[in-house]
Amino acid sequence: MSKCIAGGARPPLRIEARATAHVVLLSLAAAYFLAWPIWRSQFLVEIWFTEAWNAYLQDAAATGLAIYPPPESLIGNNYPPLSFYAVAIVGKLLGVDHLFIGRGLSFIALGAIAVEVFALVRLLSDGRIGAAIAAFWYLAIMARNSTVYVGTNDPQLAGLAIMGAALVYYIKLWKRQASPTPALLLMVVSGFWKHNNVAIPLASLLWLYINRSPHALRATLISAGAVFAGLGICHALFGPYFIPDLLATRQYAWST
Numbered sequence: 001m002s003k004c005i006a007g008g009a010r011p012p013l014r015i016e017a018r019a020t021a022h023v024v025l026l027s028l029a030a031a032y033f034l035a036w037p038i039w040r041s042q043f044l045v046e047i048w049f050t051e052a053w054n055a056y057l058q059d060a061a062a063t064g065l066a067i068y069p070p071p072e073s074l075i076g077n078n079y080p081p082l083s084f085y086a087v088a089i090v091g092k093l094l095g096v097d098h099l100f101i102g103r104g105l106s107f108i109a110l111g112a113i114a115v116e117v118f119a120l121v122r123l124l125s126d127g128r129i130g131a132a133i134a135a136f137w138y139l140a141i142m143a144r145n146s147t148v149y150v151g152t153n154d155p156q157l158a159g160l161a162i163m164g165a166a167l168v169y170y171i172k173l174w175k176r177q178a179s180p181t182p183a184l185l186l187m188v189v190s191g192f193w194k195h196n197n198v199a200i201p202l203a204s205l206l207w208l209y210i211n212r213s214p215h216a217l218r219a220t221l222i223s224a225g226a227v228f229a230g231l232g233i234c235h236a237l238f239g240p241y242f243i244p245d246l247l248a249t250r251q252y253a254w255s256t
Contacts, residue, residue, distance in 0.1 A: 019129040026136035033143035037151035041103045051099065051153040054084075058098040058153075062088035068241045078248040081234060082193040083155035102153030109157035110150055114139050116164035123171050159194030163187055167200050179215045180208065184223040192230055195246070 046052055057067050057077055061084040068077050087105065091098045114135040121131035142150055149156050170183035187201040201223070208216035234242050 016129070019133065023129060023132045023136060026133060026140055030136050030139035030143060033140055034150075037143060037147055038107070041100075041107070041151040044099070047152045048148045048154065051102070054087075054102060054153045054155070055097075055099045057084045058087045058091065058102065061085045062092055062098070066239070068238045068245045070241050071244065076248055077245050078250070079155065080192045080195050080246065081238065082189070083158065086193075087153075099153050102155075103151050106149065106151050106154065106157050109161035110139065110142060112161040113157065113164050116161070116168055119168045120164075120171065123168070123175070155194045159190050159197050162190035162193055163197045163200050166190060167204070170204055174207075179219060180204065180213075181215070181219045181222050184219055185226055188223055188226045188230065191227065192234075 040047060053075075056075070057079075060067050061081075067081060067084055069075055087098050087101050090096075090105075091101045094101070117138045118131040118135040121134045122128065125131070148154075166183050166186035166189075169186060170180050173180045173183055184201065184204065187204070190197060191201070205216075205220055205223075207213075208219060213219075231243070
């Protein structure tokens, strides 16, 4: 990039100016689209149908009631437990309604994921401008197209933020040729926050075997052991309905 290439290639300064303009425009787009979910989040109205459901279980966790009811109950719970107790603890410490704690946590998680996107692109490409474009693009797309998650009382984004932090850690360990086990264990923690975020840990394990990492088998056994140990602890703490509730029937279709 230090020399112009004959045949009409753009000089480096022009490319940098254009990339900077992209960053500015995407940051403005992100701010514009975020205005609506931020304004909306202050009202005591249901934004998405899982909000009241999450708030009910967060209240139950805060008061020591069962969060995994029997099958004949009028409410079910097919989510893992960490998000309910985390929101309940923060709500108790701050004296704030769990609904608004969950919404605030969603915004914090969104910002954290944007930072993680920046870090991941920077690790993979060593470029700041491209990383900033990726981060603001993510913010703008989410604020525009995923308003059922942005600023709502739902554990999805916070679970992804934990998973994203684990992926950044994983790549840093990979670059140092160190064992990825600590990062994989953090991914397990994320799974007990929201259990449908499976693409990153599966891809991370597959990457170890594709590249014939000497850490592959040990990392797989330890992380799998952590999953089963966590499930066993949850079964002991929450009773016999934990596993059946977690495996409750969901609708699957190509359209979703």
